Amino acid sequence: HDIERDVFSFLEDYPDMGFYFAKFPDQTFDISINNLDYSLFGKCWSGYFLTDEKGCVVLFQNKEKHFSDSDFIYTNNSLPYFLKSYSLFMSGIFLLKANRExxxxxxxxxxxxxxxxxxxxxxxxxxxxxFWGIISYLIDDCGIKINIPVSKYIESDRFQPNS
Incomplete structure (x- = not known):
């Protein structure tokens, strides 16, 4: 197995949005949904990232976070394209952090x-x-988390209201 070509080693978690990924190919899970086979390799706040038998990446939605009536949302044509899309997303997140004002x-x-x-x-x-169209909408609508929410400050007793 060629380590440099291992897509999983490049996927960075983004806990603020609930993105977590397998770090090694042997950390994926094979699952069956409606008699179709998938490999689960990651998750986010709205569901689980799966590859299908053709190698396409889909998001299997949580029931609470439906973006559509379908259980599945097309994400990318392949795992390498997912890495590329996710990396572009993360670069956008860091651009927003750099320009927070x-x-x-x-x-x-x-x-x-x-x-x-x-x-x-x-x-x-x-x-x-x-999926990426929905993420784009969330960015445009300022629905993307780029910092620690105020609630975390309050929970940790670090929040000091202005006097």
Whole structure:
């Protein structure tokens, strides 16, 4: 097995949004849903990332977080394309963090850039009803977490209200 070609070793967790991934190929789980076989390799706040028998990546949605009526949302054509899309997403997150003073103004630009770049190599993935299109909408709508929420400060007794 070629370590440099192991996509899992490049996927960084992003706990603020509930993104967690297998770090090694032997950490994936084979599962069957509706008599179809999948390999589970990660999760986020809204569901589980699976590869199907053709190698396509889909999100199997949590029941509480449905983006659509379907249990599955198309994510990418392949695991390498998922890595590329996720990396573009994370670069957008860090761009927003670097420009936090103008977060509201930057979010639309980052959102548009994400879907434009993804559509260059996996056009269906960037459509608004698919995973990265939904993520783009969340970025544009400022629904993406880029820092520790105030509730965490309060829970840790670090929050000091202004006097």
């Amino acid at each position: 103008i977060f509201l103004e930057m979010s639309s630009e980052v959102s548009s850039s994400l879907v434009e770049k993804i559509s260059l190599f996996d056009k269906p993935a960037a459509e608004e009803t698919n």
